[in-house]
Amino acid sequence: MKIQVANEHLERLYKDVFDQVYPLIVNQKNGVLYKVIHILLESEQSKSKADELCTRFGIKDDASLEDDRDYIDFLIPQPKLFLHPFNDNLLQNVINPDMVKIAWIVIIACILVGVAVCIQYIRKPKQEPTGNARNQKPDSLQVLPPEPITAALCLVVPASVIIDLKDKHPNGFTDNRLETSDLKTLIDNASYFLCTDVNKANSKEQFLEIMPNEDIPTNSNREVYIIIHINQGQEMIDKESPYILKRNLPNYGQRIIQQYACLRNLSGLENFNRI
Known part of the structure; x- marks a missing residue:
């Protein structure tokens, strides 16, 4: 079970890295593995580490996609077996064969630089490109930021976590509003x-067996379903990693509990992310 949980965390980590790196290399024709390693080790202090890593393993800045793909076979015997869960979940709907190759290359780069570097990379705020790297547009053609969207965060947590949070506040959840620390506690325990x-969220909820009229037991690990509406939470939508959710949690706006109730069972959670 512990190995399975660890694999699931690695799978989400690699997917988060892929989501952030892919737009930077989508038009890269050669040296993709070389480029990804340097992106992950992007600070000035780490550039020498990236150069040393590429030199040590013979990773070239002019290698073709096929050369990089052959390198994966050299480094990891039976890579499809080794990386089977990630490959299935990330690439099951991918048709473009070059995107498949790039996904494998991103995975191997993650393995080479290490988990700690990957976590640091996805947590680091990304800066807008400057100078020639940015496609300049007249002010009249600038793309407006998207309209704020209310995110619906649906969590399944032990009943004891809900009870502890209610006990923390003498009057319970005032107006059903959550503090940032309380919301992070719920995410950590989901x-x-x-x-x-x-x-x-409303459509997914139809498949759950919720028991709204049942009291939440005080000394129990019964599963409780809780849904929180987060104002201006568009950066959290569709994220599949707890630490990405917490990182993208807006510092402003409201976090309001819509409901919380015991679940009769775990049916209907097939489309949820499991931690």
């Missing part, structure tokens, strides 16, 4: 989660 828009 066994299942889903963050989407309000309409999709």
